[in-house]
Amino acid sequence: MDINKEYKYYIDNQKELVKKYNNRVLVIVNQNVVGDYDNEEQAYFASKDKYGLGNFLIQKCTENEKGYEATYTSRVRMVYE
Numbered sequence: 001m002d003i004n005k006e007y008k009y010y011i012d013n014q015k016e017l018v019k020k021y022n023n024r025v026l027v028i029v030n031q032n033v034v035g036d037y038d039n040e041e042q043a044y045f046a047s048k049d050k051y052g053l054g055n056f057l058i059q060k061c062t063e064n065e066k067g068y069e070a071t072y073t074s075r076v077r078m079v080y081e
Contacts, residue, residue: 005031006057014063021061028057036061 009031010017017026017033025043027035029051037043043058 001029001055003057007059010057010059010061014061017061018063022063024061026057026059026061027051028059029055 006028009028021036024036025040026033027043027047035046040058047056
């Protein structure tokens with residue numbers, strides 16, 4: 001999957017998507033919205049087994065450039081001895 005295509009779909013269709021999904025968290029697969037959720041956690045757990053990790057985009061749907069931001073977190077812990 002090319003995540004850039006999914007993100008470009010969101011940017012190109014943002015105005016129309018906001019009309020339908022304002023302030024919802026979208027799951028996008030193959031340039032289609034396949035789900036909308038209250039938060040990122042719900043979107044992740046509903047999609048990871050259905051589509052497989054790395055095969056979907058989770059995107060907050062907002063009407064301004066704030067929706068262009070992305071935050072990535074990891075549960076990896078580094079231990080130095």
